[in-house]
Amino acid sequence: MDEFVTTGKKGIIQRHGHGAMSEIEAIATDVIACGRCPRLRAHCAEIARVGKKAHRGETYWARPVPGFGDPEAWLLVIGLAPGAHGANRTGRMFTGDRSGEWLYGELHRQGLASSPRSVRRDDGLTLRGAYISAAARCAPPDNKPTLEELNHCREYLIREMAALHGVRVRLVLGRIAFDAFWKARRELGFPDMKPRPEFGHARSVPLPEGGVLLSSYHPSQQNTSTGKLTPRMWRAVFDKARALAGIGPLAL
Numbered sequence: 001m002d003e004f005v006t007t008g009k010k011g012i013i014q015r016h017g018h019g020a021m022s023e024i025e026a027i028a029t030d031v032i033a034c035g036r037c038p039r040l041r042a043h044c045a046e047i048a049r050v051g052k053k054a055h056r057g058e059t060y061w062a063r064p065v066p067g068f069g070d071p072e073a074w075l076l077v078i079g080l081a082p083g084a085h086g087a088n089r090t091g092r093m094f095t096g097d098r099s100g101e102w103l104y105g106e107l108h109r110q111g112l113a114s115s116p117r118s119v120r121r122d123d124g125l126t127l128r129g130a131y132i133s134a135a136a137r138c139a140p141p142d143n144k145p146t147l148e149e150l151n152h153c154r155e156y157l158i159r160e161m162a163a164l165h166g167v168r169v170r171l172v173l174g175r176i177a178f179d180a181f182w183k184a185r186r187e188l189g190f191p192d193m194k195p196r197p198e199f200g201h202a203r204s205v206p207l208p209e210g211g212v213l214l215s216s217y218h219p220s221q222q223n224t225s226t227g228k229l230t231p232r233m234w235r236a237v238f239d240k241a242r243a244l245a246g247i248g249p250l251a252l
């Protein structure tokens with residue numbers, strides 16, 4: 001089938017008639033070229049200019065970071081935004097910082113990542129059954145994108161949600177990702193659930209259109225170093241995702 005393009009709500013471009021992979025690639029191309037948020041673009045460039053002692057001599061990616069993973073994923077992970085010296089440095093979601101160690105470590109335990117360590121964009125790591133997205137694609141000061149910046153960036157999440165047809169569990173990491181999911185869902189044409197579900201760690205909500213929303217605390221250092229999120233809690237979230245997707249428990 002030839003590709004055709006429609007303009008959805010809020011002028012969001014949706015491409016049809018081609019596979020999830022080519023749409024995911026098209027979204028990635030658009031993300032990397034994006035310059036809608038001057039404050040964030042300047043911040044990412046400044047982080048790259050100043051660098052960090054531990055990464056001296058490295059060339060930072062310093063561009064918007066596209067989603068990463070399997071176009072046939074059953075698990076869609078939605079994070080907050082690239083880490084200043086993590087994904088903003090390496091160019092791949094959750095790659096090169098402590099949050100990424102938590103995420104890829106668990107994805108590997110679940111058989112969804114080829115390695116527990118995600119170090120560089122070209123380290124050969126692959127995901128199978130999982131895709132990682134985010135509410136914002138540029139590292140924000142203090143990990144806090146503005147509402148306007150989140151609104152600018154949501155188009156990419158919407159397009160990924162539309163393209164990833166096999167997703168059964170949407171795992172949102174933190175309240176900002178939780179809110180981004182509900183707004184994206186509404187802009188995809190699904191009416192709000194009433195009352196709207198509340199964010200809560202390990203809380204799940206069946207969605208009328210099929211599949212489930214599962215929430216978790218973000219594996220940020222602020223949460224993991226204070227014990228707000230423990231390894232046991234983190235593992236339990238992914239075990240729950242597996243159960244919600246109808247996949248049997250891990251063979252340990």
Ligand code: SF4
Nearest residue numbers: 034036037064138153
């Ligand atoms: S945060 Fe999103 S919308 Fe804003 S410049 Fe980065 S990629 Fe573009």
